[in-house]
Amino acid sequence: MRLAHLSDIHIHNLENVRPWRFLNKRVTGGLNLLLGRSGKHDNRVVQAALEHVQTLGVDHTVVTGDLSNLSLESEFEAARSMLAPYSANLSVIPGNHDYYTRGSVRAARFESYYAPWMVSDLPREPGEVYPYAKLLGDDVVLVGLNSCIASPPTFAVGRVGEEQRARLDALLSAPEIEGRFLVVAHHHHLVPPVHTNPRKEFFRQMEDREEVKALLTRRGVGLTIHGHNHQHGIFALPRPDGGITYVSEAGSTSVARFKDPHYGGKFNIYDIGDGELRSAQTWLYEPEDAAFRAWRFWTPAEGWRDGAIAD
Numbered sequence: 001m002r003l004a005h006l007s008d009i010h011i012h013n014l015e016n017v018r019p020w021r022f023l024n025k026r027v028t029g030g031l032n033l034l035l036g037r038s039g040k041h042d043n044r045v046v047q048a049a050l051e052h053v054q055t056l057g058v059d060h061t062v063v064t065g066d067l068s069n070l071s072l073e074s075e076f077e078a079a080r081s082m083l084a085p086y087s088a089n090l091s092v093i094p095g096n097h098d099y100y101t102r103g104s105v106r107a108a109r110f111e112s113y114y115a116p117w118m119v120s121d122l123p124r125e126p127g128e129v130y131p132y133a134k135l136l137g138d139d140v141v142l143v144g145l146n147s148c149i150a151s152p153p154t155f156a157v158g159r160v161g162e163e164q165r166a167r168l169d170a171l172l173s174a175p176e177i178e179g180r181f182l183v184v185a186h187h188h189h190l191v192p193p194v195h196t197n198p199r200k201e202f203f204r205q206m207e208d209r210e211e212v213k214a215l216l217t218r219r220g221v222g223l224t225i226h227g228h229n230h231q232h233g234i235f236a237l238p239r240p241d242g243g244i245t246y247v248s249e250a251g252s253t254s255v256a257r258f259k260d261p262h263y264g265g266k267f268n269i270y271d272i273g274d275g276e277l278r279s280a281q282t283w284l285y286e287p288e289d290a291a292f293r294a295w296r297f298w299t300p301a302e303g304w305r306d307g308a309i310a311d
């Protein structure tokens, strides 16, 4: 099973947006966009990533949140059009930018745009979208979580919440998924990223990450994939059963301009077989070529190496 992991694609589109829609939390986010974020994140880089993924023999693609910047209909529409050609094997979950205002959360705007990519093969409680579970092939299950809450200006915190954690616990012990390798997608990180100033963590954290980590490791999850920090790395969490839960962030796919490749535009490819995560390959956007190249690869035994993984 080969999975592609894109994240934080931050599609921007302010066409036909009325000025009064910025009279809320969007006043800071909108300013941020005008002052440079829209130049750093480029919709065309996401397009290039999606096209490149098609050449890599991928079974399923997951986008781990922040599809938009300001939760505007125009952004959700543009992201949907860009992703639509890949609909057949696609999953998405929301990021904090997709829950940017209380109004967008109340309207379930993200869910209304992307419901077809969040269907569940396992029953859900009536009215609940998350967590959803997709059976991929014979041996993998993908679980989509929602860690997003509408938060005040300058805050980008998240929380899975007690009720969703209880539903997740039930889902991860369902007989339908027994024996499958478990992959869980969430937006906020479970492990603070190495390059973030710890003082910022308070404003960006998943507030119940300890509870979520305990649950995922207890239920034998093999891999979790996330976004949010626009950074890159894989962490290993020991499990009570003696196994490991790997926690992987690919980075923000849409970044077109960067000095340090750690923050460059990226996506990951994971190979899963025989109930294990065998490898991860990270593809980095090269602005000069306007294309992605195989940048680093990772195996559980040897960690990270530069270049392309040998087939």
Ligand SMILES: [Fe+2]
Binding pocket: 008, 010, 066, 095, 097, 227, 228, 229, 230, 252
């Ligand atoms: Fe983001």
Ligand SMILES: [Fe+2]
Binding pocket: 066, 095, 096, 097, 156, 187, 227, 228, 229
């Ligand atoms: Fe985020």
